[in-house]
Each structure stands twice: as structure tokens, then as C-alpha cells.
Amino acid sequence: MFKKKDSNKNEKNKKTSAEDKENCDKQLEELQERFLRVNADFQNYKNRIEQESLKWISGAQENVLIDFLSIVDDFDRAFAECEKHGIEKGDQIWLDGFKMISDSLYKLLEKYGVGEIEQSKEFNPEIHEAIAHIDSADHKSNELVDVTQKGFKRKDKVIRPSKVVVAK
Numbered sequence: 001m002f003k004k005k006d007s008n009k010n011e012k013n014k015k016t017s018a019e020d021k022e023n024c025d026k027q028l029e030e031l032q033e034r035f036l037r038v039n040a041d042f043q044n045y046k047n048r049i050e051q052e053s054l055k056w057i058s059g060a061q062e063n064v065l066i067d068f069l070s071i072v073d074d075f076d077r078a079f080a081e082c083e084k085h086g087i088e089k090g091d092q093i094w095l096d097g098f099k100m101i102s103d104s105l106y107k108l109l110e111k112y113g114v115g116e117i118e119q120s121k122e123f124n125p126e127i128h129e130a131i132a133h134i135d136s137a138d139h140k141s142n143e144l145v146d147v148t149q150k151g152f153k154r155k156d157k158v159i160r161p162s163k164v165v166v167a168k
Helices: 002-085 089-111
Strands: 114-116 128-134 144-149 152-154 157-160 162-167
Touching: 002 089, 002 152, 002 157, 089 114, 128 144
Parallel strands: 128 162
Antiparallel strands: 114 152, 144 162, 152 157
16 A cells, blocks of 8 residues: 555656646746847847937938038139139148148048039929029020039038029
8 A cells, every 4th residue: 555655656746747747848948938029129129229229320420520511611712713713822832732632622522522513404393402593594594594602522421412403
């Protein structure tokens, strides 16, 4: 009789052990799935943060570069005035120095992927900002008459549209 109780106990222990093992296996499987999901979520989070950081850095650079464009405009206007009115011999040295500074600014912009927008003959609202419409016998309707301020792109994104006068 003593042996029967022991064997009943052993059978119960075996069933309990089998159930415990099954429960442990289920729990392990659930934890592994949870770990994989959490790890995937973390990787997605990490990638999103990296992309947002790059976007933020690029935006900050763009803002600084846009500020430089007004300085470039000032140099261009000054050189245009010098060509209109001519310069004296003594002033040529100064002008050459300013041209070197202007060239350095253009190189800096180029280093950061900023370039002038190439002007077409037709008005394009994606790259132009019309500041005036005038009647012109020499131009067709919707054709550019004058570019009053150069536009610039940075890596195929317009950071400052060209300001233009358009024919009616």
C-alpha cells in the first residue's frame, strides 16, 4: 500500500512537472516574442530619432545659409554698380579684394549644396516669386521680364525663390 501512494505521488509529480514545463515553455515563448517586439520598437525609435536629428540639423544649416544669401546679394549689387559707373585705378585693388570675399561666400554656399536657380524664360511658381506684372511688347505673356533677386536651391529644394517681373 505504501508503494501505491508513492506511485500516485510520482504520477501526480510527473503531471505537475509536465504542466510546469509546458507553462514555462509558453511563458518563455511569450517573453521571447515580447522581447522581439520591444527590440523592433526600439530600433524603429532609434531610426526615427536619427532621421529627425538629421532633419533638424539640415533645417538649422538652411536657416544660416539663407542669412548668408543677403550678404551675397549685397556684393552682387555693389559689383553691378561698379560696372555701371566705372572705377578709378586706385579703387581696383579694393574691388579685387571684395571679389575675393564674394567668391569665398559662393564657395561656402557650394560646400553646403547651395546653388543659384537657373532661370528659365517662363514663370514657374515653384521656383519664382512674381513681384510685378508689366505689359511688354518684347515678351510673351507669362514670360520673365527681369530677375530682381536671384533664387537659390539646396539639394533640389528651393530655399529662396527668385523674385521676378513677369509679362502680362
